Amino acid sequence: LNINTDFILPLTSKNEIISSGHITLLQVTLYEQRNFTGRRLDLTTDCQRLADRDFPERCNSVKVESGAWVGYEHESFRGRQYLWDMYDQGEYQSCDKWCSPVDTVSSVRNIRQDETAPRIQLFERPGFSGKKAEIQDDIPNLMTRFGINRIASARILGAVWVLYQEPNYRGPHYILERRDYSNYTDWAAQGNTVGSLRRVRFS
Missing domain, CATH: 2.60.20.10 (Crystallins)
Structure with a gap:
């Protein structure tokens, strides 16, 4: 052979x-x-x-x-x-x-690279309930774009994301890899405020 x-x-x-x-x-x-x-x-x-x-x-x-x-x-x-x-x-x-x-x-x-198409779902309440925002690109100001800045749960469906407490990618931040996060404590945050988010860049 x-x-x-x-x-x-x-x-x-x-x-x-x-x-x-x-x-x-x-x-x-x-x-x-x-x-x-x-x-x-x-x-x-x-x-x-x-x-x-x-x-x-x-x-x-x-x-x-x-x-x-x-x-x-x-x-x-x-x-x-x-x-x-x-x-x-x-x-x-x-x-x-x-x-x-x-x-x-x-x-x-x-951080392990995830090459799947970027996609994240954010939920206002724990357990994937309440107001929902589905995102595929960087968001410098979540409140301006979607009218919310309190995020209590999230689903990462593609790529790796970083959530910032303040707008314009500032303040304490948290790395979210592909999985479900039923509560903001699952990504080690002390509060549920999210001001901005973006994809993690590997190149």
């Missing part, structure tokens, strides 16, 4: 993605100081505890080489979330660029 292997792609590990037939190594670089200076740490996979990599829990700038990542205020992917993706060429010169009032980052994980 002769098999043409020209079109067989190798299996990829969690820290690799296939783009246009090419395998790309996922990578994000954390810097201790602003403007990509000071001690640095290159990550190609999840890290539950940055202290184990001899990196201080102070992070003031980040470069995303490929993929999309989320930093967490606490170890083991807990606490406030900080999205680092390719939305702004993947360069974050200071922690305020990822909407953080402090420079504490204790763990980092990679």
